[in-house]
Amino acid sequence: MAEFKRPGDDTAGSERVRSAPESEQGRLAQVEQQLRATSDILDVLTRGASGTASRDDVFGAIVENARRLLDADVAQIFLVQGDTYVLGRSSGLSPEYLDFAAQHPIARDRGTLVGRVTLDRAVQQIDDVLADPEYVRSDYQRLGGFRSIMGAPMIVGEQVVGSLNVWRNEVAPFDEGAKTLLTTFAGQAALAVRHVELVAALESRSAELARKVDQLEALAEVGQAISSTLVPDEVLRTIVSHAVELSGTDGGSLMEFDETSGLFGVRTVYGTSPDVVQALREARIHIDHTWVGRAARERTVLQIADLGAEPALLDP
Incomplete structure (x- = not known):
């Protein structure tokens, strides 16, 4: 007598083989689902182009549809970040896994599927990670519980930017x-x-153009000040004010050098409190013993990130 087998009896333990529907009706239904999913994702991409949807919205639509249509337990997007891969978006992961992934990025090597996919720039699959001697992230596997895993590279131009798994x-x-x-x-x-x-x-280009416009307007105002007045202090004050505003600083001063004494004196200021102005006027700003003097001697721009942390260049 032939042995009776129920569907699924030919797989071991909890393992099973998932296959596409054999009937024509099933195949048509699957195609319809795929077209609907693609349409949904393209809709989000279109809204992203118009500024009404973010990259995260697109990623969310992709992982949700990929997980559902591929009959997967989890779908995730990893992004290249330096020498590692970081989790960009996922569907089906536990909070514990998400926390672990955030703290333990994946190295860019062949020890994981995402590494192989991005390095080879091709779709790859590991039928059973527990049977793959080259798979090294057992910590991820224990936490996620996955066995069969597949990934496809995300390629922009000639650059691989991530992997969809x-x-x-x-x-x-x-x-x-x-x-x-x-x-x-x-x-x-x-x-x-x-x-x-x-x-x-x-946005970067627009910001750069805006800065150029501001600079041109500032130069125009300085030119107008020079041509409309014979008072040097008014021209110098206009120059200092625009220098402060365009550089995004809190205040500035213009100093005049006296060759006889070797000292700099404050000629005009902008955005500077009276107390600071008074302190500057009383200070001996010598060309040989101050940062101002050093910049003048070297004829170059000097920037001090933290004046308090720099060694003093002061008169003895």
């Missing part, structure tokens, strides 16, 4: 269809990273 808590490798879908999701995550970079570059 999914895992199952039992030995149940992902099929080729899942591999293709994960690659698509990883590409969408890379688009989100690229968008953030473009926005940052645009």
Whole structure:
């Protein structure tokens, strides 16, 4: 008599094989779900381009859909940060795992799946991490409980910026269809990273242009002051005020050098309290024994991050 086997009896222990639906109706339903997920992610990407959604919103949509459509227990995005990978977004992880991942970034080597995926710039899968002698992050595995894991690289131009990973808590490798879908999701995550970079570059450029405009306006005002008055102190005061405002400092002064005594005297100030002005006027600011004098002698800009922490250059 033939032995009767129930579905799943041919797998050992808790291990099982997950496969795509065999019926035509099942395949159509799966395609419909994938199209809907892609549409949802593209919608978030579009809103991100218009400024109404963030990169984190896009990542959230990707990991949620990847986890659901690939029948995974967890989906996560790792981002390259220097010589390590940091967790950027996830779905299905416990608070304990999230805390651990935040404190223990993954090294950029072949000891983990994310390392292999980004170094090889290709989709990879470990059927069972417990059977992989090269997998070194047993601490992550014990905490997460994963067995089968797959990842796809996130590539922006020629640069790998991260990896989209999914895992199952039992030995149940992902099929080729899942591999293709994960690659698509990883590409969408890379688009989100690229968008953030473009926005940052645009904002930086806009800020730089704004600074240039401020500088040109300041120069125009100085030129106007020079042409409209014969009083030197008014011109010098205009110069100092614009120097302070454009440099983002609290105050400034312009000093005049007396060659006979070798001393600098305060000619005009801006944003400086009366007490400080009085102290400057009473101080002996000598060209050989002060930071002001050193800057003048070397004919260069000197910046002191903390004057109190620097050795004094004062008259004996």
